[in-house]
Amino acid sequence: MKYLLGAVDTVPLLLDGLVTTLLICGLASILALVGAVCIVAARRSGIGVVVWTAKVYVTLMRGLPIVILVFLLYFGVPALFDLGRVSALWVGVLALAMNGAAFQSEVLRGAIARLPNGQTEGAYALGLNKFQLWRLVLTPQVLPIALPALAGEIGFLIKASPVLSLITVVDLTRRAQQVTMQTFDPLGPLLAACFLYFLLIGSISWVSRYLETRLTVGRTR
Numbered sequence: 332m333k334y335l336l337g338a339v340d341t342v343p344l345l346l347d348g349l350v351t352t353l354l355i356c357g358l359a360s361i362l363a364l365v366g367a368v369c370i371v372a373a374r375r376s377g378i379g380v381v382v383w384t385a386k387v388y389v390t391l392m393r394g395l396p397i398v399i400l401v402f403l404l405y406f407g408v409p410a411l412f413d414l415g416r417v418s419a420l421w422v423g424v425l426a427l428a429m430n431g432a433a434f435q436s437e438v439l440r441g442a443i444a445r446l447p448n449g450q451t452e453g454a455y456a457l458g459l460n461k462f463q464l465w466r467l468v469l470t471p472q473v474l475p476i477a478l479p480a481l482a483g484e485i486g487f488l489i490k491a492s493p494v495l496s497l498i499t500v501v502d503l504t505r506r507a508q509q510v511t512m513q514t515f516d517p518l519g520p521l522l523a524a525c526f527l528y529f530l531l532i533g534s535i536s537w538v539s540r541y542l543e544t545r546l547t548v549g550r551t552r
Contacts, residue, residue: 341510341523348506349527355420355502356492359427360485366432371439385436392433398494401426405498423495423502427488434484442477443469475546482539486532503527 373385392400405422409415446469454464493504501509507524511517 341514341516341519342527344510345503345506345520345523345527348501348503349531351420351501351506352489352492352503353531355423355427355495355500356485356489358424359431359488362424362428363431363435363484363488364481366428367435367439370432370436371443374436374440389433389436392430393437395430397426397430397491398497400430401494401498419495419498419500422498423492423500426495427492430491431484431488434487435481438477438480438484439473442473442480445476446472471546475543478539478543478546482535485535489528489532489535 370385370389373381376382401422404426405417405419409417450468451464454468459467492502495502496505496508499505503524507520510520514520
């Protein structure tokens, strides 16, 4: 009970780190989704070089540990191009977005593959252009299929974000470490951080299930 009370008392001290985590992961998730759409479009373009480049990128990002990517962007690229000191926060956003785009593109590609091929031909036969095809036919069906997996990928970005504390980003994990050094209580801040991470990821799962239900109901009307 003493440790639980200590964790509750520590929560207010971690809120600034939580805000930083929310900012980084929110921006990274948006950029990752945009990148994922671009990757899917590239792989469906039918242009050999573009398709090959997109496949190589996905393979590379999926196989590269996120901590190595972060170190490459924070230490390696600035040293290679003599950029000097770069923003650790924006490096974190970029690293998470690059990694997330590869995984989310596979989610979207798998969701699209589950749709009947005849829908595309039928839409073109009705005179729809490519933009109308995606807006009116494919997207309303892809979203309910892909949403749970996309929410899982966002949760993965949040769970991967503590690695950014290694490059001085004062996120939730880094703030918990600072509070530990100030209070000489290692367990309270860590329990509080665990609670906040659990609350954050659980909220994303709840929103995902809610949106999935709404989208599914909307399709059946």
